[in-house]
Amino acid sequence: QVQLVQSGAEVKKPGASVKVSCKVSGYSLTELSIQWVRQAPGKGLEWMAGEITAQKFQGRVTMTEDTATNTAYLDLNSLRSEDTAVYYCATGLVGLDYWGQGTLVTVSS
Amino acid sequence: AIQMTQSPSSLSASVGDRVSITCRASQDIRKNLGWYQQKPGKAPKFLIYAASTLQSGVPSRFSGSGSGTDFTLTISSLQPEDFATYYCLQDYDYPLTFGGGTKVEIK
Numbered sequence: 577q578v579q580l581v582q583s584g585a586e587v588k589k590p591g592a593s594v595k596v597s598c599k600v601s602g603y604s605l606t607e608l609s610i611q612w613v614r615q616a617p618g619k620g621l622e623w624m625a626g627e628i629t630a631q632k633f634q635g636r637v638t639m640t641e642d643t644a645t646n647t648a649y650l651d652l653n654s655l656r657s658e659d660t661a662v663y664y665c666a667t668g669l670v671g672l673d674y675w676g677q678g679t680l681v682t683v684s685s
Numbered sequence: 686a687i688q689m690t691q692s693p694s695s696l697s698a699s700v701g702d703r704v705s706i707t708c709r710a711s712q713d714i715r716k717n718l719g720w721y722q723q724k725p726g727k728a729p730k731f732l733i734y735a736a737s738t739l740q741s742g743v744p745s746r747f748s749g750s751g752s753g754t755d756f757t758l759t760i761s762s763l764q765p766e767d768f769a770t771y772y773c774l775q776d777y778d779y780p781l782t783f784g785g786g787t788k789v790e791i792k
Binding site: 676 | 686721730732734735738739740772776782784786
């Protein structure tokens with residue numbers, strides 16, 4: 577059984593960067609494709625990045641992986657208030673079968 | 686990017702009702718569509734893949750149909766635990782795109 581455990585909530589100032597981690601257990605990260613999805617308060621789901629990065633986030637998003645710890649990371653820079661959201665990592669074999677618990681990122685001055 | 690138009694955005698229904706939610710893709714996505722259920726404060730739960738295949742453990746009252754551009758999620762007899770928001774997701778091509786969501790509320 578694949579489990580994804582994300583890092584805790586963050587509060588950042590506008591212009592700063594945030595790094596969200598997603599630790600995978602039950603499967604090797606090298607055999608999975610991690611997707612990142614976010615959800616602004618009261619809004620729908622928005623895909624951000626996976627094999628590629630959504631055009632909207634290009635230049636601001638970096639995805640990295642540490643195979644030694646089986647952990648994926650999402651780095652988002654130049655934060656603005658509109659980036660306040662819950663960020664999810666997700667993966668699966670036939671769809672997004674498995675999801676992390678979500679990481680709330682609040683951008684506020 | 687492929688646009689996914691989901692309707693209705695919300696609906697009110699009673700326990701036992703049959704409800705249907707539709708998603709329309711802006712281009713042919715074959716059967717590359719999944720359905721997800723999300724409850725407040727929780728991560729989405731994967732219900733259906735390849736438009737019509739039930740994920741393991743999902744109750745049989747859920748079903749999916751469609752191919753090409755038009756897809757439907759049907760709940761045959763709504764149960765109290767089904768009140769939630771539902772999303773479709775096309776994984777035919779990047780960027781992946783979600784529908785806007787349908788909130789199923791208690792009448």
